Amino acid sequence: MTVRPISNRSPLEALKAQLSSWVASVFKDPSYIVLPIIILGACLLVWQIFSLSQGKNGLPGPIQVISDTKQLILNPWYENSANDKGLGWHILTSLGRVGIGYGLAATLGTVIGILIGTNVMLYRGFDPIFQVLRTVAPLAWLPISQLVFGKAEPSAIFLIFITSIWPIIINTSVGVQQVPQDYKNVAKVLQLPRLEYFWRILLPSAAPYIFTGLRISVGLSWLAIVAAEMITGGVGIGSFIWDSYNSGNISEVIIAMVYIGVVGLILDKIVFYIGKFAVQSES
Amino acid sequence: MQTLSLSDSLSEDRTTVNRDPFLVVDRVSKVYPTPRGPYSVLENINLTVYEGEFICVIGHSGCGKSTLLNMVAGFNRPTTGEICLKSKPITKPGPDRMVVFQNYSLLPWMTAFENIYLAVKNVYPEKSKAEKTKIVMEHLDMVGLADAANKKPKQLSGGMKQRVCIARALSIRPEILILDEPFGALDILTREELQEELLKIWQEHRVTVLMITHDIDEAIFLSDRIVMMTNGPAAEIGEIVEVPFPRPRDRALIGEDPRYFTLRNQALDFLFNRFAVDDH
Numbered sequence: 121m122t123v124r125p126i127s128n129r130s131p132l133e134a135l136k137a138q139l140s141s142w143v144a145s146v147f148k149d150p151s152y153i154v155l156p157i158i159i160l161g162a163c164l165l166v167w168q169i170f171s172l173s174q175g176k177n178g179l180p181g182p183i184q185v186i187s188d189t190k191q192l193i194l195n196p197w198y199e200n201s202a203n204d205k206g207l208g209w210h211i212l213t214s215l216g217r218v219g220i221g222y223g224l225a226a227t228l229g230t231v232i233g234i235l236i237g238t239n240v241m242l243y244r245g246f247d248p249i250f251q252v253l254r255t256v257a258p259l260a261w262l263p264i265s266q267l268v269f270g271k272a273e274p275s276a277i278f279l280i281f282i283t284s285i286w287p288i289i290i291n292t293s294v295g296v297q298q299v300p301q302d303y304k305n306v307a308k309v310l311q312l313p314r315l316e317y318f319w320r321i322l323l324p325s326a327a328p329y330i331f332t333g334l335r336i337s338v339g340l341s342w343l344a345i346v347a348a349e350m351i352t353g354g355v356g357i358g359s360f361i362w363d364s365y366n367s368g369n370i371s372e373v374i375i376a377m378v379y380i381g382v383v384g385l386i387l388d389k390i391v392f393y394i395g396k397f398a399v400q401s402e403s
Numbered sequence: 404m405q406t407l408s409l410s411d412s413l414s415e416d417r418t419t420v421n422r423d424p425f426l427v428v429d430r431v432s433k434v435y436p437t438p439r440g441p442y443s444v445l446e447n448i449n450l451t452v453y454e455g456e457f458i459c460v461i462g463h464s465g466c467g468k469s470t471l472l473n474m475v476a477g478f479n480r481p482t483t484g485e486i487c488l489k490s491k492p493i494t495k496p497g498p499d500r501m502v503v504f505q506n507y508s509l510l511p512w513m514t515a516f517e518n519i520y521l522a523v524k525n526v527y528p529e530k531s532k533a534e535k536t537k538i539v540m541e542h543l544d545m546v547g548l549a550d551a552a553n554k555k556p557k558q559l560s561g562g563m564k565q566r567v568c569i570a571r572a573l574s575i576r577p578e579i580l581i582l583d584e585p586f587g588a589l590d591i592l593t594r595e596e597l598q599e600e601l602l603k604i605w606q607e608h609r610v611t612v613l614m615i616t617h618d619i620d621e622a623i624f625l626s627d628r629i630v631m632m633t634n635g636p637a638a639e640i641g642e643i644v645e646v647p648f649p650r651p652r653d654r655a656l657i658g659e660d661p662r663y664f665t666l667r668n669q670a671l672d673f674l675f676n677r678f679a680v681d682d683h
Contacts, residue, residue: 302504302507303510305496306504306508308477308495308496309477309500309501310575311496311497312521312525320513320521399512
């Protein structure tokens with residue numbers, strides 16, 4: 121079978137190729153898997169020793185965390201009551217909120233980014249305001265959000281939206297401004313109509329920047345939702361942490377943290393690979 | 404009826420070339436306002452190009468050759484004077500004055516085929532998809548890249564990319580083909596190959612060509628006339644020399660012609676002695 125160049129592969133083929141190259145690299149050079157495992161083991165050891173020194177009411181060590189949360193780990197999908205559910209449900213609920221908030225931010229952010237990127241006057245007018253707003257910590261938006269929306273659910277989603285929209289706007293506007301002059305000249309000589317210039321030249325050229333913004337934003341969204349849920353309560357991984365903390369179940373807090381970290385990594389990788397396949401043709 | 408002897412048919416038949424002025428650069432100057440006062444790039448440029456001619460413009464770096472070409476292409480407007488193509492003033496870029504850039508400017512997310520198709524599609528919107536595809540494939544074939552049609556630019560070498568650009572430029576049958584140091588980024592072997600190919604294609608299609616180069620040998624090999632520019636600022640056309648060699652040009656034969664060295668020395672003298680760049 122001849123190897124087809126990467127840019128001619130379908131996304132599924134490229135995914136399979138990526139997975140098999142990972143597996144191959146592990147076998148070729150085991151240090152990719154072995155080293156992280158060793159370091160992880162060392163960290164767990166340090167943690168265990170530290171917690172032993174703390175005594176019964178201090179930080180639980182990894183062994184205790186696992187034994188305390190065994191039921192939680194093994195039953196991610198249980199449902200006892202409205203708020204007492206398995207970790208799987210908590211994470212799924214949080215992801216749902218992220219999905220809506222991030223989806224809105226991605227759509228609106230890209231549109232706004234393109235508008236201010238292509239229009240100098242709009243850029244000069246809006247950019248300073250955006251630069252100020254984007255430094256506001258997510259939780260600082262919560263009071264306003266709750267005031268305006270009243271209920272917990274929409275205010276949490278708004279929080280995600282307002283946190284994650286800024287990198288998308290800013291990166292998109294930069295990407296749009298950075299279309300190389302050569303491509304613009306080609307469009308001018310061929311007298312490309314504006315719509316065709318937009319879809320065939322502007323968007324593909326700005327795509328790497330847009331996806332960078334999207335990738336940054338998905339991380340921020342995930343950060344924001346955990347914080348928001350601690351305050352709004354209900355079902356969600358953030359409220360799970362807060363409830364566990366309030367009932368003194370530190371082991372549950374720790375295990376939730378691990379789950380949060382893993383899901384955050386997966387989200388980041390998903391956006392990364394979508395971006396990579398979408399702009400695989402960029403040189 | 405005129406009967407053509409063999410030597411007549413081999414040499415360029417100048418008497419049948421249309422002698423109406425095709426591209427006229429009339430008293431053109433280009434001045435940029437700067438904080439330190441107006442900066443004159445070009446001054447009093449007068450040039451007449453006839454249909455089907457191959458003109459090379461040479462001069463030192465920074466002497467304004469690209470500025471002149473950009474004005475012919477329509478990216479800039481002259482400060483004074485006018486540039487007319489077939490008696491119509493040039494005000495903006497257009498496919499009748501197609502440009503081959505030094506940096507290729509092929510869109511990297513499209514294949515070679517798609518890049519050329521984009522041009523053909525926009526210049527010939529009324530043609531059917533089959534006709535447009537045929538035009539694209541014809542021109543890819545002309546530059547010897549028919550099997551590279553589905554490759555993206557990053558899979559092509561520099562020479563191949565430039566060939567695709569030439570194919571793209573020719574596929575829309577421009578009135579005048581503008582080349583801005585098209586082979587500057589290539590190694591000499593590829594450059595000589597592409598020069599031969601360009602001439603071969605030009606022989607068949609006789610599009611008017613305006614080309615910038617800094618390679619004197621290239622200019623002598625390719626062109627009918629060489630326009631030599633003085634240095635900036637306020638650069639002008641210094642001299643225009645005619646290249647006397649008949650077409651089709653044979654590099655080896657020309658190289659042995661004593662007129663080649665006279666011409667070459669004349670150009671070198673102009674560029675390096677009379678209008679050498681000052682070392683400040």
